[in-house]
Amino acid sequence: MTQAQNFGFGTQIRKSPYFEATVRWGAKGFSVYNHMYIPRDFGDPEQNFWNLINDAILCDVAVERQVDITGPDAARFMQTLTPRDLSKLAVGQCKYVLITNADGGILNDPILLRLEENRYWLSLADSDILLWAQGVAVHSGLDVTIREPDVSPLQLQGPKSGEVMRALFGDGIMDLKYYWLRRVELDGIPLVVSRTGWSSELGYELYLQDSSRGDELWERIMAAGKPHGLKPGHTSSIRRIEGGMLSYHADADITTNPYELGLDRLVNLDGGVDFIGKAALQRIKAAGVSRKQVGLVIEGAPLGGPNTTFWPIHRDGAVIGKVTSAIHSPRLKQNIALAMVAVDHAAIGTRVRVATGQGMFDAAVADRPFYDPKKTLAAA
Amino acid sequence: MTQAQNFGFGTQIRKSPYFEATVRWGAKGFSVYNHMYIPRDFGDPEQNFWNLINDAILCDVAVERQVDITGPDAARFMQTLTPRDLSKLAVGQCKYVLITNADGGILNDPILLRLEENRYWLSLADSDILLWAQGVAVHSGLDVTIREPDVSPLQLQGPKSGEVMRALFGDGIMDLKYYWLRRVELDGIPLVVSRTGWSSELGYELYLQDSSRGDELWERIMAAGKPHGLKPGHTSSIRRIEGGMLSYHADADITTNPYELGLDRLVNLDGGVDFIGKAALQRIKAAGVSRKQVGLVIEGAPLGGPNTTFWPIHRDGAVIGKVTSAIHSPRLKQNIALAMVAVDHAAIGTRVRVATGQGMFDAAVADRPFYDPKKTLAAA
Numbered sequence: 001m002t003q004a005q006n007f008g009f010g011t012q013i014r015k016s017p018y019f020e021a022t023v024r025w026g027a028k029g030f031s032v033y034n035h036m037y038i039p040r041d042f043g044d045p046e047q048n049f050w051n052l053i054n055d056a057i058l059c060d061v062a063v064e065r066q067v068d069i070t071g072p073d074a075a076r077f078m079q080t081l082t083p084r085d086l087s088k089l090a091v092g093q094c095k096y097v098l099i100t101n102a103d104g105g106i107l108n109d110p111i112l113l114r115l116e117e118n119r120y121w122l123s124l125a126d127s128d129i130l131l132w133a134q135g136v137a138v139h140s141g142l143d144v145t146i147r148e149p150d151v152s153p154l155q156l157q158g159p160k161s162g163e164v165m166r167a168l169f170g171d172g173i174m175d176l177k178y179y180w181l182r183r184v185e186l187d188g189i190p191l192v193v194s195r196t197g198w199s200s201e202l203g204y205e206l207y208l209q210d211s212s213r214g215d216e217l218w219e220r221i222m223a224a225g226k227p228h229g230l231k232p233g234h235t236s237s238i239r240r241i242e243g244g245m246l247s248y249h250a251d252a253d254i255t256t257n258p259y260e261l262g263l264d265r266l267v268n269l270d271g272g273v274d275f276i277g278k279a280a281l282q283r284i285k286a287a288g289v290s291r292k293q294v295g296l297v298i299e300g301a302p303l304g305g306p307n308t309t310f311w312p313i314h315r316d317g318a319v320i321g322k323v324t325s326a327i328h329s330p331r332l333k334q335n336i337a338l339a340m341v342a343v344d345h346a347a348i349g350t351r352v353r354v355a356t357g358q359g360m361f362d363a364a365v366a367d368r369p370f371y372d373p374k375k376t377l378a379a380a
Numbered sequence: 381m382t383q384a385q386n387f388g389f390g391t392q393i394r395k396s397p398y399f400e401a402t403v404r405w406g407a408k409g410f411s412v413y414n415h416m417y418i419p420r421d422f423g424d425p426e427q428n429f430w431n432l433i434n435d436a437i438l439c440d441v442a443v444e445r446q447v448d449i450t451g452p453d454a455a456r457f458m459q460t461l462t463p464r465d466l467s468k469l470a471v472g473q474c475k476y477v478l479i480t481n482a483d484g485g486i487l488n489d490p491i492l493l494r495l496e497e498n499r500y501w502l503s504l505a506d507s508d509i510l511l512w513a514q515g516v517a518v519h520s521g522l523d524v525t526i527r528e529p530d531v532s533p534l535q536l537q538g539p540k541s542g543e544v545m546r547a548l549f550g551d552g553i554m555d556l557k558y559y560w561l562r563r564v565e566l567d568g569i570p571l572v573v574s575r576t577g578w579s580s581e582l583g584y585e586l587y588l589q590d591s592s593r594g595d596e597l598w599e600r601i602m603a604a605g606k607p608h609g610l611k612p613g614h615t616s617s618i619r620r621i622e623g624g625m626l627s628y629h630a631d632a633d634i635t636t637n638p639y640e641l642g643l644d645r646l647v648n649l650d651g652g653v654d655f656i657g658k659a660a661l662q663r664i665k666a667a668g669v670s671r672k673q674v675g676l677v678i679e680g681a682p683l684g685g686p687n688t689t690f691w692p693i694h695r696d697g698a699v700i701g702k703v704t705s706a707i708h709s710p711r712l713k714q715n716i717a718l719a720m721v722a723v724d725h726a727a728i729g730t731r732v733r734v735a736t737g738q739g740m741f742d743a744a745v746a747d748r749p750f751y752d753p754k755k756t757l758a759a760a
Contacts, residue, residue: 010617010686011630011704012506013411031393032412035506035629101514126392126415128508130634134481135515138656148634237390249415250391254510254528276518306390324391 013037016062017152017214025222025232033063033126040234046330048231049238052199053331056158057233058221061198062214066151066207067110067122067130073142074118080140081122081133082112083258083275085268089114094179094194097122098258098266099129100277104284105254106261107132109246111196111205113181123153123196123205125248136276150211151192155235156221157203164225165193165204176204186220189213198235200243200373237306241327241336244295244368251293251324251338257281259289260340291321292346295368298335298354300361302328307356313339314353314360320345323354329370336370337363393417396442397532397594405602405612413443413506420614426710428611429618432579433711436538437613438601441578442594446531446587447490447502447510453522454498460520461502461513462492463638463655465648469494474559474574477502478638478646479509480657484664485634486641487512489626491576491585493561503533503576503585505628516656530591531572535615536601537583540608545573545584547604556584566600569593578615580623580753617686621707621716624675624748631673631704631718637661639669640720671701672726675748678715678734680741682708687736693721694733694740700725703734709750716750717743 014036016022022039029041039060042048051057069078079086082097089095091114099108099122111123122129133146156164165173169184173193176182181194190209197203208217222230237247246252246261258267258281269282296313303326311323321341328335337354345352350365394416396402402419409421419440422428431437449458459466462477469475471494479488479502491503502509513526536544545553549564553573556562561574570589577583588597602610617627626632626641638647638661649662676693683706691703701721708715717734725732730745 010411010688011690012413012627013629015689031390033392101511102518107511128511131481131487131508131512132515135512136518138482138516139519139521141519247392249393308390309395310391 016060017208017211018060018062018154018218021215021218022060022232027232034065034124034128036063036065038063038234042232042234045236045238048233049236049330051231051233052158052201052236052239054159055229055231056156056160056164056225057231058218058225059155059157059234061155061205061235062152063126064123064153065130066149067124067133068147068149069120069122069133069144070118071142071144072118073144074120077137077140077142077144078112078120079273080275081136083267083269083277083281085271085273086112087273091115091117092180092182094181094196096266098263099132100258100275100281101254102276102280104257104277104280106248106252106256106258107254109248109252111194113192113194115181115183115192121149121151127248150209152208152211152214154206154208154217154221155197155199155203156206156225157197157199157201159202160225160228160230161201161203163228164221164230167224167228168221169193186217189217198245199239200245200369200371201239237325237327238329241325241338242329242332242369242371244338244370246338247325256340257284257289259284260291261293288343290343291340292343293338293340294346295366295370296323296326296337296339296352296354296363297366298326298337298356298361298363300335303335303356307337309357311357312355313341313363314355315345315350320352332370334370335361336366338368341365396440397588397591398440398442398534398598401595401598402440402612407612414445414504414508416443416445418443418614422612422614425616425618428613429616429710431611431613432538432581432616432619434539435609435611436536436540436544436605437611438598438605439535439537439614441535441585441615442532443506444503444533445510446529447504447513448527448529449500449502449513449524450498451522451524452498453524454500457517457520457522457524458492458500459653460655461516463647463649463657463661465651465653466492467653471495471497472560472562474561474576476646478643479512480638480655480661481634482656482660484637484657484660486628486632486636486638487634489628489632491574493572493574495561495563495572501529501531507628530589532588532591532594534586534588534597534601535577535579535583536586536605537577537579537581539582540605540610541581541583543608544601544605544610547608548601549573566597569597578625579619580625580749580751581619617705617707618709621705621718622709622712622749622751624718624750627705636720637664637669639664640671641673668723670723671720672723673718673720674726675746675750676703676706676717676719676732676734676743677746678706678717678736678741678743680715683715683736687717689737691737692735693719693743694735695725695730700732712750714750715741716746718748721745
């Protein structure tokens with residue numbers, strides 16, 4: 001359900017440095033993320049998906065606010081914030097990490113960037129980790145400074161994004177490896193670029209470090225991308241669900257732990273790594289989880305749009321879980337979903353029924369990701 | 381500027397337990413606050429204002445999430461979170477407080493409720509104080525539990541709200557004093573009620589403690605209020621700016637300190653009270669602030685709606701501040717605003733010019749609140 005609503009752009013919610021550019025380039029609808037507007041509709045979400053997987057799209061993701069952590073104890077402090085072992089994270093490297101609280105609950109799932117020996121950025125999903133990190137620091141006894149810098153990311157995603165990057169930055173950028181970053185300039189605009197994204201496609205993020213030059217940067221990239229079919233766009237729910245990527249608050253929240261999501265690889269309980277939530281996660285791992293995230297293929301007619309509520313999942317007359325994100329994939333010609341179910345019902349192939357609000361639909365537990373370009377590449 | 385936009389209701393942003401009821405009762409537009417939808421338009425914001433000041437309105441403010449702080453050290457911990465002296469806060473009493481970080485910056489301006497000797501609720505403005513408080517607790521050495529309870533407030537505001545409360549809860553509720561709370565039940569629905577709000581009018585907040593009964597509670601109140609002219613509504617920007625009340629992120633943020641807002645009464649630097657930010661606020665007080673919040677009367681034709689950007693304020697050719705919230709008051713027949721200006725330009729009567737986007741408007745610094753019912757009553 002997408003409803004036409006009057007949406008007042010007040011000052012209580014921030015505008016991105018790309019706001020006027022996205023409106024000029026056809027943004028039709030916005031959502032709010034980290035107290036900021038994000039364009040989420042350029043008129044046709046399915047066309048946006050095809051633009052993403054066939055060519056390239058430029059997305060305003062300035063809502064991915066950065067938490068800048070610096071100081072002599074920055075590395076030690078940063079490790080206390082995440083269960084992932086950071087001892088091998090090099091300067092110039094990025095990692096996908098979870099931020100957990102003392103109960104092992106997930107507070108955010110950002111990209112961590114190590115810009116300098118003692119400078120980290122957390123590129124956030126939708127929660128105020130600035131406040132969490134500042135709060136943890138208060139009584140930590142560690143010498144760190146934590147602030148939100150003037151940084152506004154764009155995502156340039158899709159198979160042609162590499163060519164657009166080459167047009168912007170020259171051949172030298174082509175050796176930027178997956179999950180590595182580099183400081184660059186474009187017409188004197190200070191940027192960090194990383195080979196990361198939220199699309200499971202080849203893609204880059206460009207972190208503008210001067211919000212007064214957002215409009216100029218947007219136009220510069222769109223001009224360079226024109227010969228390569230670059231379109232203005234937005235993060236694609238279709239593609240990210242195909243890729244099994246999480247949307248924080250929908251697929252995970254403070255009550256979710258990493259083991260329920262099958263993200264064991266992001267938790268290091270061994271060795272000297274100490275972090276907030278370690279004791280709780282040790283207990284949870286030992287006891288085993290009671291629910292698990294699964295993929296779900298929902299049968300029947302194509303869903304008209306994403307689910308707007310958490311749909312109850314039924315099996316043998318009992319509710320055994322909920323659909324957290326569902327959408328129709330026009331490429332797979334299937335309704336695909338992420339769901340959280342009781343562990344006894346998590347085996348691939350388990351038959352269930354989903355109360356979609358448009359009636360009960362049959363469904364089956366399926367493997368994630370639903371679409372994996374690496375498998376496709378390997379098969380090719 | 382209010383734009384018609386497609387607004388997708390996804391699961392990434394939460395719905396209130398009153399969501400369906402507000403749509404049924406005519407909600408036309410929503411905003412997002414604390415990761416949750418809030419109705420902000422029932423078709424005519426000016427009519428909503430008249431409904432509020434002449435009769436009564438019922439507003440879904442479930443976005444005011446609660447932080448529940450309990451445990452043997454709850455009182456001690458709570459005092460570390462705010463510069464306001466809590467030593468005289470009785471069980472059953474509420475206070476308007478600021479939450480400050482180590483730099484003295486404002487993180488939130490909630491209502492604090494003391495429900496039990498060792499149970500506090502922070503009824504939040506728009507930021508994740510749940511994460512801040514949990515973060516502070518990590519290394520605090522204090523024995524506290526911090527969580528978000530199943531609590532969803534409504535605001536019942538306006539001169540007739542007392543009569544509606546009497547109809548719901550009987551004569552006994554009439555002795556509930558300003559900024560006090562009480563636990564009550566309504567048809568078995570567990571509630572806390574307090575004489576608080578965000579309207580500068582007589583008003584109450586009703587904190588539903590069972591989200592499955594939101595629809596029932598809404599209908600029960602609307603039915604009881606019908607003879608008293610109760611209307612569905614939303615928090616009124618007109619009334620809150622008349623009253624000089626803050627909207628967090630618009631009029632204050634993490635870079636704002638209490639002295640800039642003239643909220644010295646909420647900071648206690650004396651005696652044994654110790655809190656996060658005390659040293660910074662001592663320094664700021666000693667040095668004096670460089671900018672100050674003021675009221676502003678903007679001349680010329682009535683503004684078409686609230687400001688959607690921070691309007692620069694000019695004096696003698698220099699930018700000396702910004703308008704943070706502006707609106708036309710149909711009662712005062714004036715354009716009124718809250719603004720942050722350099723201290724040298726904060727004197728009442730100072731003439732300035734405001735770049736509204738619809739051109740430069742003359743304006744003058746004015747006293748806040750713009751409208752004070754107590755003064756009106758005293759004059760009557």
